[in-house]
Amino acid sequence: MPMDANVAGTTPLRDRWLPRGFDPVAAAMLLAGWLALYGYTYLRLSQTIWASDEQGHGPIILVVACWLLWRQRDELAALPAEPARAAGIAAFVFAMLLFVVGRSQAIWLFEVGSQIPLLVSMLLLLKGWRALRLCWFPLFFLVFMVPLPSTWVATVTTPLKSAVSAVATNLLYLLGYPVGRSGVVMTVGPYQLLVADACAGLNSMFTLEALGLLYQQLMNYRSLARNVLLVIVVVPVSFVSNVVRVMILVLVTYHFGDEAGQGFVHGFAGMVLFLVALTLILGFDGLINVVLRLRRRA
Numbered sequence: 001m002p003m004d005a006n007v008a009g010t011t012p013l014r015d016r017w018l019p020r021g022f023d024p025v026a027a028a029m030l031l032a033g034w035l036a037l038y039g040y041t042y043l044r045l046s047q048t049i050w051a052s053d054e055q056g057h058g059p060i061i062l063v064v065a066c067w068l069l070w071r072q073r074d075e076l077a078a079l080p081a082e083p084a085r086a087a088g089i090a091a092f093v094f095a096m097l098l099f100v101v102g103r104s105q106a107i108w109l110f111e112v113g114s115q116i117p118l119l120v121s122m123l124l125l126l127k128g129w130r131a132l133r134l135c136w137f138p139l140f141f142l143v144f145m146v147p148l149p150s151t152w153v154a155t156v157t158t159p160l161k162s163a164v165s166a167v168a169t170n171l172l173y174l175l176g177y178p179v180g181r182s183g184v185v186m187t188v189g190p191y192q193l194l195v196a197d198a199c200a201g202l203n204s205m206f207t208l209e210a211l212g213l214l215y216q217q218l219m220n221y222r223s224l225a226r227n228v229l230l231v232i233v234v235v236p237v238s239f240v241s242n243v244v245r246v247m248i249l250v251l252v253t254y255h256f257g258d259e260a261g262q263g264f265v266h267g268f269a270g271m272v273l274f275l276v277a278l279t280l281i282l283g284f285d286g287l288i289n290v291v292l293r294l295r296r297r298a
Contacts, residue, residue, distance in 0.1 A: 049147050054203040061145035068138035079127050088124030091117045108147040116142050137217055144210035165195045168246040188254045205238040208277045233284050241277040
């Protein structure tokens with residue numbers, strides 16, 4: 001009887017963490033191959049792009065995407081094996097071409113982005129089209145991890161920084177602070193502050209868009225109109241959040257000095273950005289709930 005109790009106690013734990021038919025040897029081989037291919041890529045990313053304020057969300061996106069895939073392990077394992085070999089091989093060849101060109105030519109967009117078609121090929125070769133339909137969101141979510149080309153970022157970021165600095169300057173002036181602006185350089189009292197890309201750029205908007213999509217996925221909304229509205233509202237939410245972030249940095253610098261503004265508070269302002277954005281997204285979603293309830297009563 002004690003042996004049966006132990007078996008009964010361990011079986012639910014295994015079923016909870018590992019899907020039926022799980023082959024640890026095959027999984028270890030796939031993981032080893034993946035790390036052999038992208039381990040050096042992750043190492044270089046951690047030393048360069050992921051270490052910057054603009055692209056620091058990359059590893060978070062990667063971890064969240066892996067967690068989203070892990071959540072669907074049971075449904076994925078329950079699917080019948082209906083491999084789409086032709087499409088899977090085509091996706092694999094395309095992924096390898098992207099990887100080779102990206103690694104040899106130092107193009108992050110291709111090297112990092114090749115992970116998505118490679119995962120697509122694995123799903124198609126192992127389970128088929130049903131698996132691809134099941135796991136479409138984690139694969140799409142990985143798009144937000146891919147570093148954007150610097151020319152695109154510069155083209156969009158420059159007018160965004162100017163707009164954010166202009167709005168922040170006008171608001172602070174209305175509040176009575178001695179603030180001025182020349183382009184993206186703000187002057188407050190004896191201090192000058194440059195509005196950097198991380199404070200009002202395309203990358204922060206990209207990150208907040210990922211946050212909004214993750215929120216939709218976790219809430220499991222089925223209404224297309226509602227999901228589209230939440231995606232669109234992220235753009236003004238990102239703008240407002242960046243304005244709040246810049247204003248906080250200006251106020252801290254004005255009252256406590258340049259060292260305070262560029263020290264811990266500078267990093268903390270990044271957290272404030274996401275807190276403000278998440279609050280606004282939740283508030284807009286709550287407003288949608290109120291409107292839907294009123295329509296039902298009507």
